[in-house]
Amino acid sequence: MDDQKEYKEFTEEIFKLTNIPLHLYRENQVRRRVTLWMSFVGLKSFKEYLNYLKSSPKALEEFKKKFTINVSEFFRNPELFDELKKYIPELAKKTDILRVYSAGCSVGAEAYTVAIILNEYFKGTKYHIWGLDIDEEALEKAKLGIYTKDFFKSARTDLIEKYFNKMSQDKYQIKDEIKTHTTFLKGDLILGEPPRLDFDIVLCRNVVIYFDEEAKDKVYANLSKCLKVGGILFVGATERVFDARRFSLEYVSSFIYRKV
CATH class of the missing domain: 3.40.50.150 (Vaccinia Virus protein VP39)
Structure with a gap:
C-alpha cells in the first residue's frame, strides 16, 4: 500500500474511533506530529500505529488528548x-x-x-x-x-x-x-x-x-x-x-x- 493511501485510511479510521476529523487538518502538520509519536513506540507505518491505538485504549486516549488540547489561560492577550x-x-x-x-x-x-x-x-x-x-x-x-x-x-x-x-x-x-x-x-x-x-x-x-x-x-x-x-x-x-x-x-x- 502506498504511503498516501495508508495515511488516508489512517485518518478515516481515527475519525471513526475518536470523531476527530484529521482529514480536515493540515496534512503536513498531522503527518509530522503522528510520525514523531510513532517513533516513540518504535513503529514505522500508519497501519502499524493504527493497530497499536486500536489495541490500547490508554494509548488511544492519549492520542485524543494530544490532538484536542489547547493552550489556555485567563485574559490571554x-x-x-x-x-x-x-x-x-x-x-x-x-x-x-x-x-x-x-x-x-x-x-x-x-x-x-x-x-x-x-x-x-x-x-x-x-x-x-x-x-x-x-x-x-x-x-x-x-x-x-x-x-x-x-x-x-x-x-x-x-x-x-x-x-x-x-x-x-x-x-x-x-x-x-x-x-x-x-x-x-x-x-x-x-x-x-x-x-x-x-x-x-x-x-x-x-x-x-x-x-x-x-x-x-x-x-x-x-x-x-x-x-x-x-x-x-x-x-x-x-x-x-x-x-x-x-x-x-x-x-x-x-x-x-x-x-x-
Missing part, C-alpha cells in the same frame, strides 16, 4: 479583550440577554474570562455564555472550574481574588456567581451544529490555526450562521478571515468581524 469591551454596550442595548459563544472552549478559561469582564465592567447586563469543545475531559474541567496559577499569567490579581476561591497554594476555583452564567457542551466546530443560532458574540481564538482551508471555511460558515446580524466574531491575534464577505462578515479590526 488582555489588550484584545480591552478592544472587545468597546463593542459590548451597543450589543447589550439590542437584546434582553447577551448571548456569548466560546467555540473550542477547552477547559473554560476563555468563557470565564468573558463572564468576569461582563460582571466587572457591565453591571446590570444579563448574559449567558456557552462553551463548546470536542474534548470531554477538558469540558469536565471547565464545569469544575478549578485552575492552577499558570492559568493566571495575564490576569490581574484583584480579579483573581474577587472571582475565585483559593483552594490551596496553587489551586483556585471560579465562584458560583460566575459559573451559573455558563453552559459547557460537547460538539464539533467543523462537522457539528452550534448550540444555538442567536449569539451576540462568538469567540473562536487560536483554534483554526490547526485546520486546512476547507475546514476553516466550514468553521467560519458555521460561526457566521449562529451570529445575529450586527453580532461580533472575535478571533485570535494572529488569525484572519480571508474574504470575510463570503461568510456575511465585515472586517472591523485585525481580530474582530461583524455579521452583516
Whole structure:
C-alpha cells in the first residue's frame, strides 16, 4: 500500500474511533506530529500505529488528548479583550440577554474570562455564555472550574481574588456567581451544529490555526450562521478571515468581524 493511501485510511479510521476529523487538518502538520509519536513506540507505518491505538485504549486516549488540547489561560492577550469591551454596550442595548459563544472552549478559561469582564465592567447586563469543545475531559474541567496559577499569567490579581476561591497554594476555583452564567457542551466546530443560532458574540481564538482551508471555511460558515446580524466574531491575534464577505462578515479590526 502506498504511503498516501495508508495515511488516508489512517485518518478515516481515527475519525471513526475518536470523531476527530484529521482529514480536515493540515496534512503536513498531522503527518509530522503522528510520525514523531510513532517513533516513540518504535513503529514505522500508519497501519502499524493504527493497530497499536486500536489495541490500547490508554494509548488511544492519549492520542485524543494530544490532538484536542489547547493552550489556555485567563485574559490571554488582555489588550484584545480591552478592544472587545468597546463593542459590548451597543450589543447589550439590542437584546434582553447577551448571548456569548466560546467555540473550542477547552477547559473554560476563555468563557470565564468573558463572564468576569461582563460582571466587572457591565453591571446590570444579563448574559449567558456557552462553551463548546470536542474534548470531554477538558469540558469536565471547565464545569469544575478549578485552575492552577499558570492559568493566571495575564490576569490581574484583584480579579483573581474577587472571582475565585483559593483552594490551596496553587489551586483556585471560579465562584458560583460566575459559573451559573455558563453552559459547557460537547460538539464539533467543523462537522457539528452550534448550540444555538442567536449569539451576540462568538469567540473562536487560536483554534483554526490547526485546520486546512476547507475546514476553516466550514468553521467560519458555521460561526457566521449562529451570529445575529450586527453580532461580533472575535478571533485570535494572529488569525484572519480571508474574504470575510463570503461568510456575511465585515472586517472591523485585525481580530474582530461583524455579521452583516
